[in-house]
Amino acid sequence: MLASIDWLKKYVDINVTPEELAEKLTRVGLEVESVNYLGAGLEGVVTGKVTQIERHPNSDHLWICMMDYGSGEIVQILTGAQNVHQDDIVPVAVVGSQLPSGMKLKKAKMRGLDSFGMLCSAEELGIDAKLLLPEQRNGISSCRRIHRLA
Known part of the structure; x- marks a missing residue:
């Protein structure tokens, strides 16, 4: 327990x-x-809203997400997650963030486009799957979808 x-x-x-x-x-x-200790090694991760999403023009598996996470500007983040939708509110590791794995986020270029962060799954945040609802265990967990299910 x-x-x-x-x-x-x-x-x-x-x-x-x-x-x-x-x-x-x-x-x-x-x-x-x-x-x-939950959150050990986790720094700079915020929640953000997907304001717009579209397919990456040079990839079959990447998405371009325009994110609003309260910085005052809309930021472009590329993701391979297939369960992200417009208006989802998701965990975002912004440039400069650190994940429990020790990974530090920096600007990246994916198939010719810049990405200024990463959408995070529960696993990437170091959250044990036993603590999650079944629908939260795969891909990116959206607050909007979880509340809609409740």
Whole structure:
């Protein structure tokens, strides 16, 4: 079972680090397999809205997404994700971001066009698939589509 420290704190006062709590729980017979920090190694990832999407003219599998992520300008990001649609709100690693894998995002050129970031799947963000709904596990997870399903 996974339990969030924040969730536990709603029910009991916890004045120790997560590691100390795990040790104390193990000593009383509740085995703690691991302590995980969500978002470790993740920097600069924001959400953005796909304002326009079209096929890349030189590729059968790439899409050109025009993204609004609150920077004051619309930014072009190329993606190979096949489940992205106009008006989707998705995780975006902008230029300068870092992913849990250690990858740092920089401007890229794909088939002759510039891409100023990357649309991120849950896996790329280091989110365990066990924590996701089945429809969130493949490709890019859109907030808009998830809310529509609820």
